[in-house]
Amino acid sequence: LDPFDLNGSKQTWSQQTRTERKETILDKVIVIGGGPAGMMAAIAAAQNGCHVDLFEKNEKLGKKIYITGKGRCNVTNASDMETMLNQVVTNRKFLYSAFYRFTNEDMMKLLEQCGCPLKVERGNRVFPVSDKSSDVISALQGELKRLHVSIHLRKEVQQLLTSSDSESENVCSGIQLADGKKYYADAVIVATGGISYPSTGSTGDGYRFAKAVGHRITEQRPALVPLTVQEAWVKELQGLSLRNVEVTIFSGKKKLYQEFGEMLFTHFGVSGPAVLSASSIVGKKLEKQPLTMQIDLKPALSEEQLDARILRDFNAAKNKQFKNALGGLYPAKLIPVIIRLTEISPDKPVNEILRPERQKIISITKKLSLTLTGVRDYNEAIITQGGINIKEINPTTMESKLVSGLYFVGEVLDLDALTGGYNLQIAWSTGYAAGNSIR
Numbered sequence: 519l520d521p522f523d524l525n526g527s528k529q530t531w532s533q534q535t536r537t538e539r540k541e542t543i544l545d546k547v548i549v550i551g552g553g554p555a556g557m558m559a560a561i562a563a564a565q566n567g568c569h570v571d572l573f574e575k576n577e578k579l580g581k582k583i584y585i586t587g588k589g590r591c592n593v594t595n596a597s598d599m600e601t602m603l604n605q606v607v608t609n610r611k612f613l614y615s616a617f618y619r620f621t622n623e624d625m626m627k628l629l630e631q632c633g634c635p636l637k638v639e640r641g642n643r644v645f646p647v648s649d650k651s652s653d654v655i656s657a658l659q660g661e662l663k664r665l666h667v668s669i670h671l672r673k674e675v676q677q678l679l680t681s682s683d684s685e686s687e688n689v690c691s692g693i694q695l696a697d698g699k700k701y702y703a704d705a706v707i708v709a710t711g712g713i714s715y716p717s718t719g720s721t722g723d724g725y726r727f728a729k730a731v732g733h734r735i736t737e738q739r740p741a742l743v744p745l746t747v748q749e750a751w752v753k754e755l756q757g758l759s760l761r762n763v764e765v766t767i768f769s770g771k772k773k774l775y776q777e778f779g780e781m782l783f784t785h786f787g788v789s790g791p792a793v794l795s796a797s798s799i800v801g802k803k804l805e806k807q808p809l810t811m812q813i814d815l816k817p818a819l820s821e822e823q824l825d826a827r828i829l830r831d832f833n834a835a836k837n838k839q840f841k842n843a844l845g846g847l848y849p850a851k852l853i854p855v856i857i858r859l860t861e862i863s864p865d866k867p868v869n870e871i872l873r874p875e876r877q878k879i880i881s882i883t884k885k886l887s888l889t890l891t892g893v894r895d896y897n898e899a900i901i902t903q904g905g906i907n908i909k910e911i912n913p914t915t916m917e918s919k920l921v922s923g924l925y926f927v928g929e930v931l932d933l934d935a936l937t938g939g940y941n942l943q944i945a946w947s948t949g950y951a952a953g954n955s956i957r
Contacts, residue, residue, distance in 0.1 A: 592942065
């Protein structure tokens with residue numbers, strides 16, 4: 519049966535009265551964290567007939583979802599699952615089972631059945647039709663309420679409670695809150711996120727919980743984060759967005775990354791989708807050495823075609839000065855920088871510009887170079903790279919291999935992907951895998 523068929527038998531438990539449920543023996547599940555992975559884990563466990571308590575230290579659920587996709591929430595990507603997996607940067611193979619168990623189509627179907635219609639945009643990115651991330655949160659909250667999940671807001675978990683069974687196996691038996699209260703359960707799902715955007719509550723609690731029970735944590739770094747550059751002229755371009763450009767990053771002559779798409783200049787360097795994805799690939803390298811980034815401003819044109827285009831523009835403006843003949847080629851904000859880099863006098867008539875000078879214009883247009891010096895910090899990082907070592911986690915159920923009844927989902931694990939809705943799909947799929955495996 520479709521797990522999201524609201525009239526199907528898998529929903530029977532949620533439709534029972536509280537009195538009827540008292541007659542039923544239910545697994546009691548605690549979920550720590552009310553972000554995307556935590557809400558999905560709670561929904562899946564409740565659909566399976568478990569009694570679920572969701573603990574969130576913030577004043578509301580889904581705080582990080584509210585700010586994703588510039589407040590629009592890129593909930594997933596509509597590409598086929600192999601394409602989805604190919605966008606995973608770290609530990610791709612670990613996600614095969616979870617991704618195919620709960621796909622992007624499953625997630626889209628769930629949200630639409632919960633009253634949040636979706637649309638697919640450029641790059642197969644999926645957004646709510648309303649362009650409001652709050653509608654995604656409302657849909658999930660409605661499903662949690664319908665499934666009678668008990669939500670505990672402003673409740674910070676201090677530590678996990680563990681014990682040993684008769685065979686000396688470590689078992690997670692519950693949680694202790696910061697106020698000292700203890701809650702016991704048959705299973706505990708940790709969905710506390712990483713350490714990116716700490717203002718949303720992602721402060722590394724899950725790493726601390728995992729380490730306390732013997733798990734190894736891989737090195738963390740900010741990912742999907744803007745990059746800093748050496749060149750001072752980028753400050754002049756602050757706020758300028760470039761679409762349909764090609765970004766290439768080199769270490770010496772070795773090509774590390776190439777992507778076609780959109781980027782943005784900031785007061786400190788560069789950002790935007792193409793750059794954010796680059797940070798996940800080259801971030802570790804930048805800790806050791808600067809790298810070179812080249813921007814192809816006209817990737818659809820070969821050098822010969824670009825030269826012909828420049829000649830046409832110059833012929834149409836043959837009585838104009840160089841500085842006044844570039845409006846058809848570049849955004850206005852970029853023109854003064856291009857002029858300085860070409861070292862051609864801005865007052866020179868275009869009919870006097872020689873072929874070697876045109877070649878310089880072509881070279882800068884096709885290979886506008888910047889020196890990358892580093893990445894911004896966790897306050898600007900969309901996700902955290904690194905986390906709980908996945909070798910110690912069952913990839914089918916997300917259960918700890920070290921502590922029975924303990925599950926880890928979402929960004930707290932050493933899993934990450936490029937921009938485009940793929941990281942949220944990791945949260946949805948791993949959350950579902952954990953919740954659905956508890957019966």
